[in-house]
Amino acid sequence: MGGSGGGLGGPGPGMAPVTGGSSAGPCMSPAAGSTVTPLSASMSNSFNTSQGLSGMTSPPCMASMTSLNSINGPLANNRDFSGHSGGLPLNSGLGGPAGSGPGLNNTTITDSASALLQRARADKTYRRSYTHAKPPYSYISLITMAIQNSQAKMLTLSEIYQFIMDLFPYYRQNQQRWQNSIRHSLSFNDCFLKVPRTPDKPGKGSFWTLHPDSGNMFENGCYLRRQKRFKCEKREILRQQQKANGNHSSNSSSGSSSANSPSVKHQDGHQSHQDVNSAANTLNGSMDPYSSHAHSHHLQRGESLGDSDCIKSEVGHHMDAHQLHGLYPALHHHASSHPSMQHILAGQLKTDPHFNPSHHPFSINSIIAANSEAAAASKVAADMKLYEMGYPGAYASPISPMAAPGPNDGPTAYYHHHPVAASAAASIYHSTQSV
DNA sequence: GGTTGTTTACTTTTTA
DNA sequence: TAAAAAGTAAACAACC
Numbered sequence: 001m002g003g004s005g006g007g008l009g010g011p012g013p014g015m016a017p018v019t020g021g022s023s024a025g026p027c028m029s030p031a032a033g034s035t036v037t038p039l040s041a042s043m044s045n046s047f048n049t050s051q052g053l054s055g056m057t058s059p060p061c062m063a064s065m066t067s068l069n070s071i072n073g074p075l076a077n078n079r080d081f082s083g084h085s086g087g088l089p090l091n092s093g094l095g096g097p098a099g100s101g102p103g104l105n106n107t108t109i110t111d112s113a114s115a116l117l118q119r120a121r122a123d124k125t126y127r128r129s130y131t132h133a134k135p136p137y138s139y140i141s142l143i144t145m146a147i148q149n150s151q152a153k154m155l156t157l158s159e160i161y162q163f164i165m166d167l168f169p170y171y172r173q174n175q176q177r178w179q180n181s182i183r184h185s186l187s188f189n190d191c192f193l194k195v196p197r198t199p200d201k202p203g204k205g206s207f208w209t210l211h212p213d214s215g216n217m218f219e220n221g222c223y224l225r226r227q228k229r230f231k232c233e234k235r236e237i238l239r240q241q242q243k244a245n246g247n248h249s250s251n252s253s254s255g256s257s258s259a260n261s262p263s264v265k266h267q268d269g270h271q272s273h274q275d276v277n278s279a280a281n282t283l284n285g286s287m288d289p290y291s292s293h294a295h296s297h298h299l300q301r302g303e304s305l306g307d308s309d310c311i312k313s314e315v316g317h318h319m320d321a322h323q324l325h326g327l328y329p330a331l332h333h334h335a336s337s338h339p340s341m342q343h344i345l346a347g348q349l350k351t352d353p354h355f356n357p358s359h360h361p362f363s364i365n366s367i368i369a370a371n372s373e374a375a376a377a378s379k380v381a382a383d384m385k386l387y388e389m390g391y392p393g394a395y396a397s398p399i400s401p402m403a404a405p406g407p408n409d410g411p412t413a414y415y416h417h418h419p420v421a422a423s424a425a426a427s428i429y430h431s432t433q434s435v
Numbered sequence: 436g437g438t439t440g441t442t443t444a445c446t447t448t449t450t451a
Numbered sequence: 452t453a454a455a456a457a458g459t460a461a462a463c464a465a466c467c
Contacts, residue, residue, distance in 0.1 A: 138457060157439060181458060187441050194440085204467055205439050229456060 135168045139178070139185045142168075143192065147210050154195055154209035157183065190214075191230040 137145070146163035147155055155163070161179055164171045171178055186192045191214035195207040214230045 140457080177459065180460070183438095183440060184442085184459085185457085186439095202467090204437095 134170050139181050140189060140191070143182060143185060143208070144210060144214075147192075147208065152207075154207040156203070156207055157186070157205045160186075160208065189230065190232040 135142075142164050143160055145167075146160045147153060149163070150159070160182060161175075164178075164182070165175075186194075186208055191211045193209050193211050195209050197203060197206060211230065211232070
């Protein structure tokens with residue numbers, strides 16, 4: 001039987017209560033029960049630790065995160081975002097000398113952030129109630145954030161977990177539940193591609209990356225709900241066919257998948273080849289200078305799919321490592337942050353007929369392209385402002401626990417639980433208000 | 436044995 | 452209000 005429900009909005013067992021009162025309840029202290037490992041240790045291979053996180057592309061919350069990091073050094077020292085009354089670590093974090101960090105390029109933000117922080121402290125009688133509220137981002141968004149903020153544009157599952165927990169204290173609790181959902185999202189959504197490990201990088205699990213065509217998933221301007229799910233057309237057709245055919249293939253009705261695994265989604269070998277061809281076509285047809293290397297015997301079928309299509313995880317399975325890395329040369333440089341992956345992805349985005357960096361002022365693509373703390377922080381502010389203006393799709397639904405602040409809370413309520421995010425985002429937000 | 440990955444089934448939430 | 456998207460639970464198997 002299926003799950004017992006308990007969805008996002010309901011008072012599900014894992015939902016942090018947004019009601020007033022104690023911040024206890026399901027929201028445990030990040031320290032208690034937290035198995036979070038130091039960011040610098042766990043993510044050093046994937047993130048730019050030499051500069052802390054300041055080299056990261058910054059989605060909304062990341063922007064402010066980098067600011068703190070710049071001020072106080074490795075985020076690992078300031079990773080308690082709890083906002084618990086036991087002492088806001090952010091106080092020490094943001095209370096430091098403004099702009100003292102090399103990466104901090106906006107002292108105004110920091111100064112006003114400190115002021116805001118003090119104000120938030122004064123208001124914490126009700127702010128505190130919303131600490132650890134569920135972030136307004138979907139799991140798909142969180143995964144996307146994590147991947148896009150990694151240097152190699154791909155992460156292992158555990159790294160994705162870590163990223164999310166580092167960024168959102170909410171996810172330091174009930175890990176089994178949301179991590180299951182993360183895994184489900186990765187498998188279920190065509191926008192995520194599984195990239196097998198290479199022999200020289202042994203370890204558990206594969207890398208996960210974004211489908212090159214998934215760049216416009218968040219056209220609504222932020223890492224919130226997508227307007228439309230990204231689907232690989234061919235895979236969708238196959239799904240329909242399989243539905244129509246019943247159990248045409250060896251695929252049983254049971255949930256076991258790994259038995260047929262890498263080709264589970266294909267049900268037959270042919271489709272896997274199609275995917276490989278699609279991958280080759282995607283890169284070859286658009287911009288990939290390496291594509292010639294990708295045309296191995298597995299890619300010789302000569303089918304011209306024409307469209308940018310599926311490069312699903314099975315690609316790697318049906319290709320050897322060299323073939324795959326012909327498609328994604330950056331895989332060779334996962335730890336050393338070869339820019340080609342970014343170049344490829346960026347190039348792919350540009351070739352996407354739907355992609356237009358200027359299409360939406362608050363597009364996720366703008367954040368990616370900007371690669372700037374200020375730009376990302378501005379985006380947070382813009383999101384919040386849009387939300388306040390009732391802009392659909394911006395920020396969370398009023399029903400959302402994220403957007404259920406106290407009567408006097410503005411749209412920044414959520415960010416108050418995330419002190420780092422709160423500072424930069426709120427300061428910008430308020431500066432936009434005051435002008 | 437724990438983690439990872441896939442799939443199904445169901446509920447809840449959001450959007451058109 | 453229906454459809455789509457998202458969230459949750461669970462079963463299962465492969466892998467390290």
